[in-house]
Amino acid sequence: QVQLVESGGGLVQPGGSLKLSCTISESMFRYNAMGWYRQAPGNQREMVAMIFKTGPTHYADDVKGRSTISSDIDLNTVTLVMNSLKPEDTAVYYCKARDGSGTEYWGQGTQVTVSS
Numbered sequence: 001q002v003q004l005v006e007s008g009g010g011l012v013q014p015g016g017s018l019k020l021s022c023t024i025s026e027s028m029f030r031y032n033a034m035g036w037y038r039q040a041p042g043n044q045r046e047m048v049a050m051i052f053k054t055g056p057t058h059y060a061d062d063v064k065g066r067s068t069i070s071s072d073i074d075l076n077t078v079t080l081v082m083n084s085l086k087p088e089d090t091a092v093y094y095c096k097a098r099d100g101s102g103t104e105y106w107g108q109g110t111q112v113t114v115s116s
Contacts, residue, residue, distance in 0.1 A: 009110030020080040022095030031097040038091035085114045
């Protein structure tokens, strides 16, 4: 069973930055897309950023311009860097991988809290 393990969450001050990493337990070549979602209390889970096997990236409007998603095939890792953090970025952040059949795999999530 594939495992996705997130790291890098925590408490960040408004205006600060964070780096989230997701390591997948097998080769990333199997997956057409990987990315980050988040879910705040009382809200639905929403897409933050995606990176596709062929290279393109996609960002949610409210993080575009202050976030960068990247992947390292050798390390089987997807990284999300977010800058200029706002309290509304507070959420549990989840890593997701989607394979060629459309099956989705999720990590357990990591809490990000933006507060002074």
